Amino acid sequence: MTIEQGTSPAAPPIHPVVVPRISTDPLDELVDRMRPALARAVEALQVAAVLEADGVTDRTARVEYGFPDVFALAQEVYRRLGPPADDPPAPAGGKHGRRQTVRLLLLHGPLYALPGAVFPAVLAEVGERDALMALTVAGVVGWACAGTVAYAAYQFLGADRPRRAALLLRFSVPAAAVTGVLAGMSMGGGRSLILLAVGQLTYQLSGTVLMFYRREGLQALAMAPAVTAGIAYLVDASLRGVALGTAAIGVTLVAVAALVCTRGRGTGKGSRVRMRRRSLLGVTAYGFLSAVFLLHAALPYLSHRLDIAIGVAPLILSMGFVEWRAERFRSQAVGLTRISLRPRDFERRVGTLVGREIGVCMAVPAGLGLVLLAALGFPGPESAVMVAAHVLLAGVYYLAFLLAGFERFGLLCCAILVALTLHLGVVQMVGRPVAPLADTTLYLGSVLALLAQFLLGLAPSVRQVRHFR
Numbered sequence: 524m525t526i527e528q529g530t531s532p533a534a535p536p537i538h539p540v541v542v543p544r545i546s547t548d549p550l551d552e553l554v555d556r557m558r559p560a561l562a563r564a565v566e567a568l569q570v571a572a573v574l575e576a577d578g579v580t581d582r583t584a585r586v587e588y589g590f591p592d593v594f595a596l597a598q599e600v601y602r603r604l605g606p607p608a609d610d611p612p613a614p615a616g617g618k619h620g621r622r623q624t625v626r627l628l629l630l631h632g633p634l635y636a637l638p639g640a641v642f643p644a645v646l647a648e649v650g651e652r653d654a655l656m657a658l659t660v661a662g663v664v665g666w667a668c669a670g671t672v673a674y675a676a677y678q679f680l681g682a683d684r685p686r687r688a689a690l691l692l693r694f695s696v697p698a699a700a701v702t703g704v705l706a707g708m709s710m711g712g713g714r715s716l717i718l719l720a721v722g723q724l725t726y727q728l729s730g731t732v733l734m735f736y737r738r739e740g741l742q743a744l745a746m747a748p749a750v751t752a753g754i755a756y757l758v759d760a761s762l763r764g765v766a767l768g769t770a771a772i773g774v775t776l777v778a779v780a781a782l783v784c785t786r787g788r789g790t791g792k793g794s795r796v797r798m799r800r801r802s803l804l805g806v807t808a809y810g811f812l813s814a815v816f817l818l819h820a821a822l823p824y825l826s827h828r829l830d831i832a833i834g835v836a837p838l839i840l841s842m843g844f845v846e847w848r849a850e851r852f853r854s855q856a857v858g859l860t861r862i863s864l865r866p867r868d869f870e871r872r873v874g875t876l877v878g879r880e881i882g883v884c885m886a887v888p889a890g891l892g893l894v895l896l897a898a899l900g901f902p903g904p905e906s907a908v909m910v911a912a913h914v915l916l917a918g919v920y921y922l923a924f925l926l927a928g929f930e931r932f933g934l935l936c937c938a939i940l941v942a943l944t945l946h947l948g949v950v951q952m953v954g955r956p957v958a959p960l961a962d963t964t965l966y967l968g969s970v971l972a973l974l975a976q977f978l979l980g981l982a983p984s985v986r987q988v989r990h991f992r
């Protein structure tokens with residue numbers, strides 16, 4: 524009698540044996556290998572960028588995986604990856620609410636210009652030549668130092684070391700005062716010149732601290748009496764002492780507020796920070812050259828052609844707007860990666876975005892410039908050309924913010940040096956005093972050259988979708 528297998532009570536129970544599934548599909552192996560790098564991919568274009576960075580070419584896609592090109596391969600890899608992993612939470616302050624936007628628009632630009640209300644009284648007290656020299660030297664040094672300190676502080680903050688950032692910022696305020704003393708002494712000036720250099724540098728570094736902690740309102744509040752007194756001096760020259768006194772008190776209050784803001788700012792150790800000397804030097808050099816380029820054109824006209832020198836005002840007042848637009852760029856570019864199907868499509872869209880944003884950044888100072896020229900009674904073509912140069916500079920600074928985000932400080936510095944050489948070199952070649960209209964036109968040309976260099980330098984980086992994953 525034949526007993527059917529599996530029906531005999533004496534037969535042992537049958538347990539199915541599961542053999543591990545070994546994939547022979549090279550595409551599955553590719554997906555598994557690339558999964559860590561593509562965990563948060565949200566569209567196939569990002570997958571294509573990572574595959575190309577990993578060395579996958581169109582030939583590889585055809586020969587090894589059977590797809591016509593990298594982009595067809597990326598579509599299938601993206602499908603097999605499944606839903607993207609959850610994005611990590613955005614860092615604090617990474618997104619701007621309405622209050623943050625207003626803070627950038629209304630405070631960051633005008634705060635740079637507040638001490639200007641007291642400059643006429645300072646010029647009368649110290650003397651035009653010494654005052655202009657001190658303000659220029661201190662302004663350039665302060666601009667470079669402020670950029671370097673802010674960059675280093677943000678590096679510490681990004682590594683979760685808020686205490687180290689606070690200590691650095693706290694040290695920068697008294698260091699600025701000491702630097703001002705040394706700068707005043709190096710120019711051979713007396714007490715007034717030294718105090719002027721100290722005040723300028725202390726204000727710039729203290730303002731950097733307050734902007735870092737988003738307490739610019741304290742800075743505006745402390746300087747409000749000085750601005751009022753400076754305007755009153757223009758009406759009544761006997762109020763010069765009041766204007767200077769309130770300015771000194773205002774700068775002191777700004778410094779005190781900065782020092783107070785750095786207290787009790789965390790004790791976490793965070794991760795180790797490896798501060799790159801090359802980046803720090805690049806930030807410092809760019810800040811120095813940027814200040815020189817902005818100030819050198821207006822400096823010769825401060826004493827006798829204020830209508831030309833004041834052409835920088837629309838740019839200064841709109842710098843907060845330019846900064847705000849630059850901070851929005853990354854999120855806009857990330858949005859473009861989600862609607863672009865091919866690299867060329869992304870390149871076209873991001874190019875349009877940059878061009879549109881440059882135009883928007885120039886529109887605001889252009890409107891302010893027209894108001895300024897109308898208030899001055901349209902004094903002459905040289906004044907209009909100077910305003911036009913600073914309108915273009917708004918677009919230049921927008922590009923500079925983007926390039927700084929890619930840490931292209933070498934390009935920034937070289938481009939500014941070329942632009943400075945174009946302006947000052949031609950003036951020197953003429954060998955005689957240049958008429959204001961010719962000088963401002965040359966400056967406008969150097970700004971155009973700077974804009975072109977920044978555009979050419981930005982193009983290779985901004986077109987790569989991998990920067991916006």
